[in-house]
Amino acid sequence: MSGRVAIVTGAARGIGLAAARRLAAQGHAVAMIDRDASALAEAAAGVEGAAGIVCDVSDPAAVAAMMAEVTDRFGRLDALVNNAAVAEFAPLGQTDFEMWRRVMATNLDGVYLVSQAAAPALCASRGAIVNIASISGLRASTLRVAYGTSKGAVIQLTRQQAAELGEAGVRVNCVCPGPVRTKLAMAVHTPEIIAAYHDAIPLNRYGSEDEIAAMIAFLCGPEASYVTGQIIAVDGGFEATGVGLPALRGGA
Numbered sequence: 061m062s063g064r065v066a067i068v069t070g071a072a073r074g075i076g077l078a079a080a081r082r083l084a085a086q087g088h089a090v091a092m093i094d095r096d097a098s099a100l101a102e103a104a105a106g107v108e109g110a111a112g113i114v115c116d117v118s119d120p121a122a123v124a125a126m127m128a129e130v131t132d133r134f135g136r137l138d139a140l141v142n143n144a145a146v147a148e149f150a151p152l153g154q155t156d157f158e159m160w161r162r163v164m165a166t167n168l169d170g171v172y173l174v175s176q177a178a179a180p181a182l183c184a185s186r187g188a189i190v191n192i193a194s195i196s197g198l199r200a201s202t203l204r205v206a207y208g209t210s211k212g213a214v215i216q217l218t219r220q221q222a223a224e225l226g227e228a229g230v231r232v233n234c235v236c237p238g239p240v241r242t243k244l245a246m247a248v249h250t251p252e253i254i255a256a257y258h259d260a261i262p263l264n265r266y267g268s269e270d271e272i273a274a275m276i277a278f279l280c281g282p283e284a285s286y287v288t289g290q291i292i293a294v295d296g297g298f299e300a301t302g303v304g305l306p307a308l309r310g311g312a
Contacts, residue, residue: 066088071094091133145243188231198299235292236294275292
């Protein structure tokens, strides 16, 4: 181990688990955070040097207890990956306030609470924060009034954090994944949806969890020592193309 310590929230599966694995492979001791205790225990058992800590990031008291456990166990903190999120999709008229608050509580409040709790330790180490937003924070879409708004807010929160924490040497950046080939996505995306995404993405495919994790690990590491306040779409070019690409391809 390098002596570096990282926290990854939402680490029981998906992008969070991929990020925990990559950071561990680069020498970090990783505190893997999730509210799903059974899935977290299984995931953490497969990551060398990792500790699974059950925590609901939307609960201020739970976040404070989690941060105390991390600092007591590891003695320092060098990187924070705010990945925990929930995805609930519905039209505006069917997005009731309870759904709105569930999404905001984890996706936005959780990033705020964990970052605030981790800031003193990160300032001491001149560490890094990587917030995970989404292409839905950059591009509006149907059914995403709560989810997309929460991710757009994470993007602005990243800039605020970078502006404030930069004087302490803490770098803060945001990764916006595009369509990713997760088990959940493949279970709910019909062949028609998959084909439509392929048409709209210049690289003509979904991304992988490991490709997102590679960018996260880069932003946590010394190679990104002069990168802060940046919003980076890892999306195969999806966000850059705007409108019209499928039609243009069809006529090419």
